[in-house]
Amino acid sequence: MDCEHKYYAIKDVSEITGVNSVTLRAWQRRYGLLNPMRTEKGHRLYSDDDIERIRKILTWLGKGVAIGKVRPLLDGELNVEDATNDQTDKLKAVESILTALVDCNGAKLDKLLIQLMKEYPLDVFVKHVVNHVEKEIKKPENxxxxxxxxxxxxxxxxxxxxxxxxxxxxxxxxCYLLSFDQPDNYRLWLQAWILTDMGYNVTVLPSIDGKLAALGATLTSLKVSRVVVFGERRISAANLVQLKLLIANTHCDYELVGSASTIHHDLLAES
Known part of the structure; x- marks a missing residue:
């Protein structure tokens, strides 16, 4: 090993790049996108060049390039225009999901999601898979x-x-993730995954309604550092009063996400 250069463990690389270790391993094993060094015990060690390559991979994925096209693009075997215009691989993934949905085949759908959630960073997965699939499902003619x-x-x-x-x-x-939406919105669980990917131990409380005094005591006793309130609907007046009391009587960092952050944009400023 070259002692003059700095090397990073996979956990550190995840923190630096925002790509979880499962995805980093999948990029190496399935697509040969990375080739980190190994310690004598077999642990991966990444160089600054590897980190720069990861950032380039993220850039191309963010532009909609399918994961299978990234390596030839990075290696100069595929030009940028062809890579960005060729949506075959990505469409195949979405088509496979839609086929599983048509067949009501939950096991097949789960298997497809396991693979895609390993291969793509969360924001790319949501933008190019979740949003696309939901749009197709909700077509009026379906x-x-x-x-x-x-x-x-x-x-x-x-x-x-x-x-x-x-x-x-x-x-x-x-971290506690709260939602007042009735009924529960499945994107709450995607938000939980986002927080988990950021390194939090997340407790999810969906469909909250009523007094929150007991929750305030729990947040204080457990020394919870962060509370995220997710919502796609307006919080009722009664629940809003409870939330304001919770914020006023605890010392956590609070954040609103989803449409609630726009609907109740002045909530945290008031508290």
């Missing part, structure tokens, strides 16, 4: 919209819960 949307939301939620549960063992930074 006679199976209700059953397909129900299956899609159910499997996404289950997959996110599995990822969150696995991560709980690895993090001591406590």
């Amino acid at each position: 006679p199976l919209v209700n059953i397909q949307l129900s299956l899609w939301q159910s499997v996404i939620m289950q997959r996110c819960i599995a990822l969150i549960t696995q991560a709980k063992k690895r993090s001591s930074k406590l």
Whole structure:
């Protein structure tokens, strides 16, 4: 190993780049996008050049380039125009998901999501897979919209819960994710995954309604550092009063996400 250069463990690279370790390993094993050094015990060590390559990969994925096209693009074997115009691989992934939904095949859908959620960073997965699939499901001419949307939301939620549960063992930074939406919105669980990816041990409280005094005591006793309130709908007047009391009587960092951040944009400024 070259002692004059700095090397980083996979956990450090995840923190630096925002790409989780599962995805970094998938990029190496499945696509040969990375080739980190190994210690004598087999642990991966990444150089500054590797980190720069990861950032380039993220740039191309953010532009909509399919993961299978990134390596030839980086290696100069594919020109930029062809890579950005060729949506075949990405469309195949979405088509496979839609086929599983048409067949109401939850097991196949789960298997597809496991693979895609390993290969793509969360923001890319949401933008190029989740949003696209949801748009296709909700087309007016789709006679199976209700059953397909129900299956899609159910499997996404289950997959996110599995990822969150696995991560709980690895993090001591406590974060509570609250939602007052009735009924529960499945994108709440995507938000939970985002927070988990940021290194938080996330507790999710969906469909909250009523007094929050007991929650305030819990946040204080557990020394919870962050509370995120997710919502796509207006919070009722009664629940808004409770939330304001919670914010005033605890010392956590609060954040509003989803449409609620626009609807109640002055909430945190008032507190």
